Amino acid sequence: MYKVMVVDDEKPARETLNYLIDWEKTSFVIVDSAKNGKEALDKYIKYKPDLIITDIQMPVMDGLEFIREVRMLKRNQKFVILSCHENFYYAKEAIKLGASDYLLKDLLTSNDLYELLEKVKRELEEEKEKFTNYNKVVFDTSDYNYKEELKNIALKSLTFENMTMEEMNNYIDKFNLNFRTSYFLVLCIFIDDYKKLTEEMKYTELKIFNYQIKKIINESIDGYFGGECFYNENGQFVAIVCLESITSQLKFYADSHTICQRIRKGMTKYMDLKLTIGVSESFHDLKNINKYYNEALNAAKLRIFMGKGKTIFYNTNIAKVSNIDMGALDKKLDELKELIDKSDIEKTKKEVEVLYNNNLSGFMQYNYLKYINSCLFNIIMENCKEHGINYIDLFECNYLPVEKPDEFETVQEICEWFSQILVKMINLQLNKDDKKYSFRIKEAIEYIEKNYNKDISLEEISDEIGLHKGYLCRLFKQETGVNITDYIINYRIEKAKKLIVTTNDKLYEIAEKVGFSNAQYFSLKFRKITGKTPIEYRESSNIRKAGNI
Known part of the structure; x- marks a missing residue:
């Protein structure tokens, strides 16, 4: 049933x-x-x-x-x-x-x-x-054995180690690798949303999950000209694909596209997974395979600009964009958030100018611009939610106008518009934060902040402060800009963020400490509010602490 x-x-x-x-x-x-x-x-x-x-x-x-x-x-x-x-x-x-x-x-x-x-x-x-x-x-994993692990190691050695052709040929013969042509390309295949899909998996489940993906990729390329696939790390699979002799660039693109479509079709049919695929240039022998792996990897990394679920071919334009330091960019965005939280208007304006102070001419730089725009909109959205700022007060419309930057003709105009909006938002949040809540709402907030780690309900709060729950809901939303449920969840997430950064507690333990009875629901709300899973938030915090950004 x-x-x-x-x-x-x-x-x-x-x-x-x-x-x-x-x-x-x-x-x-x-x-x-x-x-x-x-x-x-x-x-x-x-x-x-x-x-x-x-x-x-x-x-x-x-x-x-x-x-x-x-x-x-x-x-x-x-x-x-x-x-x-x-x-x-x-x-x-x-x-x-x-x-x-x-x-x-x-x-x-x-x-x-x-x-x-x-x-x-x-x-x-x-x-x-x-x-x-x-x-x-x-799901037939009976052939997933020690020999398969050795084959995976051999393919990694071919790709990442500086081997002679004689050593490579020995590996190919020893492990019976399916490289029966003289022309190749490398595909760097990322499973979109891999962390989200696998964060609840146990070690054995994850091992089987990765093996199943690899098997589908291998079967897809075997049905064409052949090749081999191995799992590298963090949802990244590498396929070394055999090609017929390349008579023209058009034929290369046609063959590459067909192979990628075969892989996508198999992955959709059996696992309902979405992929981003980076495609290297074609090459004649395996001696320089690491170079072509890096081409495919750099192409695939551009999903941050171009969006997920795409096939991205390597070329010289992509090579230029791949040099953008994403770690430094993320650090700048984090610094901007801190300045907004401190209500430092002058430094906020300067930080926005720094973000846009790049040579943004050309198509791929345009995608960089789009990325910066979307990051700033995300910062604005989070701050409006946190401080109860209505879009109508900030933008003079009741929605987030993500199409607004497209109306401007120059980068300077976009930069000035975002600066004006951020300054206006800081002033609005200062007014909101300075607002004196009524005695009853102060009581409600104090009760929430003292009992957030318990399973508190609207009925408990209304009984505690002596107001009917319907009236309390209306008054709370009217004065704070958010409903009581959202206020409690946001407060719990803020407490969780501090515990994630300052302790080594397991995530389910943190969930319990801040009042969530279910770790899965905690992860869902955390990701919705912060834009990252708890695991991703901890990892990014550790990176910043180590000073490696």
């Missing part, structure tokens, strides 16, 4: 679904219900339902936000929107988020529900069949 969860703030709506049809005649069973997205998210981790039927407008966390949160935990989760809103915007957003259907409460009949469940059942069975095929083709 497939499990169903119903999410709706109206109890009659939840109950209606129970008796509208005879659930025993279907392949589904309702395992639980929830009255808002936050409650449903907590229960989702416990029940892992196959189908979620959810309303859109709900208190605390609405249906669309709930879907986005769950998508971060499981990309192919099945959703059905059941709403009283016949609104094109909601329908459009539901489709963008991958909902299976959008139904109106008042018009829902038993036949509609039966048909819907049958449709979702077919989708689930198709996915199950896909997963079964994946098991048959990929």
